[in-house]
Amino acid sequence: MTDGTDEQTGEQKGERIAKALARAGVGSRRDVERMIGEGRISLQGKVLESPAILVESLAGIRVDGEAVGEVSETKLWRFHKRKATLTTHKDPEGRPTVFDKLPNHMGRVIAVGRLDMNTEGLLLLTNDGALARWLELPSSEIVRRYRVRVHGRVDEKALKKLADGVTIDGTHYGAIEARLEKVQGTNAWMTVAIREGKNREVRRVMEYLGLVVNRLIRTHYGPFALGTLQPGASASVGEKQLHDVLGDFFKDAPKSVAAPEKKLDPSKWAKPKPKKVKPGTRRRRPFNKLEGDDAKAPSMRRPRSKAEARAGDQKTDQKRDQKPGPRQGQKPGQRSEGRPVSKSSGKPAGKPTGKPTGKPTSKPGTRPAHHAPKAGPKGGRRK
Structure with missing residues (x-):
């Protein structure tokens, strides 16, 4: 001492x-x-x-x-506060608190700000009092977002005026963003965003507008969201995320005898897992920009030059000139009659194509010559 x-x-x-x-x-x-x-x-x-x-x-x-x-390192947790619980370590009346059933590994923690007994939703817990104070200060301008269910008739013009601030019973409240979501009978849901976080600020402003709050849920505190956390559940905020979103605090964090200054070790931070490619999906090869001599090579991604296009047209013309043209006396596009003649036998090669031309040589009802019955061994007809 x-x-x-x-x-x-x-x-x-x-x-x-x-x-x-x-x-x-x-x-x-x-x-x-x-x-x-x-x-x-x-x-x-x-x-x-x-x-x-x-x-x-x-x-x-x-x-x-x-x-x-001593504090080994600054830690932060997201916690889903239940309704009808107090944000205090001990209650003289023995009512339930948010600290009654926390996991043992969290140790001694404090709440960032307070939520009244009937307010539910996101509550931040930390082992660093300096961080809790920094998040609570109005000068930090940390935005708190709520979903509010009210009873009464909502005047949207009055909600817009809250953006200029309002003074109630000598207490001034800064700019408030309030927007009507939907109306359900005599109730209505709204979203409200505040930056000062004064005691019972949302409830008092709604009462000032003639509305009665019958449910109040905090969904966001700065960059941290309630997400899918179940009531009574907690989730740790990773060290990397903590330093990324709260870099201003760690940059100017005051030194304390309770927490000696320690250097960060990013090598221990969890690295993002590579994205898995689903079976059946096609992997696309990334395009690498060509440099140096490789840039002169033709590529499917690079348009052809005029010289290359001219050379390609010349090749096309040469191939067209090599194709056989029509026969003498035959119009372009007209088929030639008959079949091509074989060089060895002089007979038409291949099967006949198309319909035969000219008049038939046999009378109707008679067999063609190639269907006549063949002669037997003694010159007679085969039976």
């Missing part, structure tokens, strides 16, 4: 215990100050009475008799 003054330089050293414990995920700074007032936090075996204590490490600090360890 120290009073926070260096004997040689006279400068304060260490960090306020409320800030250090908030960074360690014990709770918000206000929660830690309240816990100190209740006598639940001790340092080196002595119960603290004032939050104005500076510490240089978490060694010797106990909360409710349990030692507080």
Whole structure:
């Protein structure tokens, strides 16, 4: 324990215990100050009475008799809050809270902001109090999106005016985006987006418009969405995604005795799996741009030059000249009568094509000569 003054330089050293414990995920700074007032936090075996204590490490600090360890790395979880649960660690009346049935591997976590008892949907949980505070600050302008079911008649003109902000009972609320989705009898569904996240902001604004909220679901908190999470379920946000979407926080994150600065190791981040090609689909070869001498070679993807086109036309003309033309006295396109004659025998080759021309030599009803019966062995007719 120290009073926070260096004997040689006279400068304060260490960090306020409320800030250090908030960074360690014990709770918000206000929660830690309240816990100190209740006598639940001790340092080196002595119960603290004032939050104005500076510490240089978490060694010797106990909360409710349990030692507080350093934060290994910043983690964040998405959680689907059920209706009729409280966003608090302990309730004097014994009502259910969101922290009652969390998995043991999550350890001690704190909620990013609060949802009232009858509000359901997305709730972010983290082990880093500094991250929770950064996400909650109005200056961060993190957008929270809700689906709201109200009872009453919705005036769409009044909804559009909310984009300029509104002051209710001396409290000013910033720009609010509200849009009517559908009407079901005396109820209506709307989508509402806010950036400040003040206490019961959506409900108070709807009451100001003469509407009664009978269901309120938070679907998005900044870049994080509720998705398909079932009520009471939680899902961890990957380290890579966390640093990608919250790069501004990690760039300017304050140092703390509760979380020593550590370098990131991107090699441990999960790499995206290659897309699988379904059976039967055709794989297309990617087009590689030709460079250097290869660019001069003809390609199906490159149009022919004028010289190449002229050379191709000349070849076509030569092939056409080599084809035999029509016979003398025959018009172009007219068939020649008869069959071609074989060179060896002088007889027509192949089978006759087309219909025979000229008059028949035999009378009707008589057999042709080639169908006459053949003679027998003694010159008589074959029986």
